[in-house]
Amino acid sequence: xxxxxETTEARAKELRxxxxxxxxxxxxxxxxxxxxxxxxxxKISASKLYYEVAPKYQDRAGGxxxxxxxxxxxxxxxxxxxxxxxx
Numbered sequence: 001x002x003x004x005x006e007t008t009e010a011r012a013k014e015l016r017x018x019x020x021x022x023x024x025x026x027x028x029x030x031x032x033x034x035x036x037x038x039x040x041x042x043k044i045s046a047s048k049l050y051y052e053v054a055p056k057y058q059d060r061a062g063g064x065x066x067x068x069x070x071x072x073x074x075x076x077x078x079x080x081x082x083x084x085x086x087x
Contacts, residue, residue, distance in 0.1 A: 001045060003053075004085035008074070012067045012084040023064045026054035053086065063087065 007015075022040070025033045026049045037046040057064055068083040 001048060004083060006070075006081060006083050009067075009069060009080045009082040012082040015084060016065050016067065020062065020064050022049060023054055023057060024062070026050045027058060029054065060087075 022037065026037055029050075034046070034050050037050055040046075041049065064087060066085055066087050068085070070081045070083060072081045073079065074081060
């Protein structure tokens with residue numbers, strides 16, 4: 001929804017393929033892909049992905065997300081943090 005989140009590095013690496021597949025599905029811009037998005041995401045998230053995010057990437061073949069590793073560590077367990085965002 002926000003286009004950018006800060007999370008752990010492992011979660012960001014797990015999240016990237018899932019979101020990129022959803023963006024590829026939304027790029028088709030047909031009713032079937034919209035219905036699939038609605039079945040997998042909330043209505044607000046699916047409509048934002050379908051109507052706002054996917055049209056930006058129509059001419060891009062892939063690589064919609066970027067993972068930026070930060071030097072920060074989480075205090076309680078020392079896990080490295082990362083920022084994942086749309087390119």
